[in-house]
Amino acid sequence: MNSPNRYRRFLTSFRSRLFLIFTLFTGVIFAAFVLLIITGEIRNYQERSLEKARLLASLLARSITLPLYSENVPELDRRAHEILSTPKVARILITSSNTRTLVDLTSPAVPPGTSHVSSTTRVTTDSASPTVEAALSGASRPSPVLLGSVTVSIDTGDRAEAIRSAIFKTGGIALLFWIAVVAGCYPVLKRVTRSFNTLTEGLNSMMGGDFSAKIIIDKDDEAGRAALAVNRLAAALEEREIENRNLQEELVRAMRMEVQEERRKIMAKLIQTNRMTSLGLLISSIAHNINTPNGVIKLAAQHLAGSWKDALPILEQVTKEEGDFTLGGLPFGVAKGEIKGANEAILNNAERVERVIQDLRAYNLGERNELSPGVSVNRVVEEALTIIRAYGRQGEISITPTLAPSLPEITGNQHQLEQVVVNLLLNAMQAMPNNKGMVTVRTEHFYETNEVLIIVTDQGEGISPTVRKHLFEAFFSTRIDKGGSGLGLYISKFIVSEHKGRLSIDSEQGAGTVATVHLPLNPEDPA
Known part of the structure; x- marks a missing residue:
C-alpha cells in the first residue's frame, strides 16, 4: 500500500x-x-x-x-x-x-x-506614650489624634x-511535558487498539458476505469478548443465509405457480371479454329484431288512435239518434273508455320497449344516457313496482313500499333507475325461501351527504362471504340453472355509477339482505 x-x-x-x-x-x-x-x-x-x-x-x-x-x-x-x-x-x-x-x-x-x-x-498620635500634661495631671490616656496621612x-x-x-516559562514547560505525554501514550494506545483493528477487519470481511471468516483475538478483554460475540453472530448469519437460499428457491417455485394462476385468470378475463362481445352482438341483433315489429305496433297504435278520434264523434251521434249499442261485446258507453285505455297502453308499452332497446344499445356502445333534472325517486319506485306486479311472479311475497314525503328531486335518467330498482326487487324476491316472505322498499333523504337513498330489504337466505366477493362481476350468478344471467347487479352498478352514486350490499347468511342505492341530487356537483 x-x-x-x-x-x-x-x-x-x-x-x-x-x-x-x-x-x-x-x-x-x-x-x-x-x-x-x-x-x-x-x-x-x-x-x-x-x-x-x-x-x-x-x-x-x-x-x-x-x-x-x-x-x-x-x-x-x-x-x-x-x-x-x-x-x-x-x-x-x-x-x-x-x-x-x-x-x-x-x-x-x-x-x-x-x-x-x-x-x-x-498618621495618628501614639496612644502608648502619654502627653506631658497627662503625665503631670495623672489623667487617663487620650484617644489617638489624626495628624494626617x-x-x-x-x-x-x-x-x-x-x-x-x-507565560513563556510556564507555557514552554507545559508544552514540553504535553509533547512527552502524547509521545509516550501513542505506543500504549497503538497496543490497546490493535485488537479493535483486527475486529474491524473481520467485520469488513463479513460485510462483504463472507460469514465463514473468523476473528481471532486471544485476549480476554472487551475486544476479545466482542470478537467472540461477532463470531457467533457470523455463524448464525451463515445458517440464515442457507435458510434464505432455500426460501428463495421455494419462493421462485411459488411465483411460477402464481404466474400460472395469473395466466388462468387472464384467460378467464379474455373469455369473459369474448362473452361480452358476443353479448353486444346479441343485443344489437335483438334490438334490430325487436325494433322493427315494435315500430309497426307503435305506428299501428298511432293510426288506431287517430282513427278512433275521427270515428268517436260519429259513434256518439249514432248513440244520440238510435240509442246505445254493443261494440266489442260491451256497451258503447263502456267500450269507449276501454278502447281508449287499451290504445294508450299499447302506445306506452311500445315506447317503453323502445326505451329499453335504446338503453341496451347505449350500454353496449359505452355511451352515457342523458341525465335530466326533475326526476322523482318516489315515481321511479312506483313505476318499478308496476312492472314487478305486471311480471306476475310474486307468489306469496308481499312488497311494502315506504316512500318519504317531500323527497327532493334529482338529476338522472328515470328509466335506467327504474331498471335498477326492478333488478334489486327481483333479486330480493328470488332470495325468498319457498317463494314466501316480505320485501320492503323505502326512500329517504340523507341530509349529511345530501343524497337520496333507495333501500331494498328482504328476509331471504342471505349471501355468503364467498359469493359476496363476486356480486358485481358480469355473468356471475347462483341461479344460472334457473334462468339467471348474472348481469342484473353488474348493470345496476354501472347505471348507479353513471349517476355518480353508490350501490352497496349488506348481508349475513340466514339474516336477509339490504341493498342501498346512494344517489346525489346533482351528479355534476363536486364530491
Missing part, C-alpha cells in the same frame, strides 16, 4: 480518532493549567505590589509622627526622599489633618503615565514583562 493511501487509512481509523481525542483532551488540560498559573501569577504580582506600598506607607507614617505634628516640612521632605529612593516607588504624598498637601514627591526613575498601585496610611504609590509598569516571562 502506497504512502498516501496508508495515511488516508490511518486518518479514518479508530486508532487515529482515539489518539486525536486524547491529544485534544490533554492539550485542553495543559492549556487550562497554564492559564491557571498565569492568572495566579498576575494576582500574586498585584498583591505583592500592594503589600509593598502598604509596608512602606506604614514605615513612613511611624517615622514622621513628630515632624508631621509640628508640620516640619524639611524633615518630612527628607524622610520622604529616603523612602522614594526605594526601587519601584513612584510617588509619595503627605497631607495634614485638614487635607493640606505638605509633601508631594515623584520619582524621576519612573516614566510618566505608567500604571501603579497606591496605599494610604493614617501618607500615600505611597508603587510602579507596576513592569507587570506586562513579568507576565510575559511567566
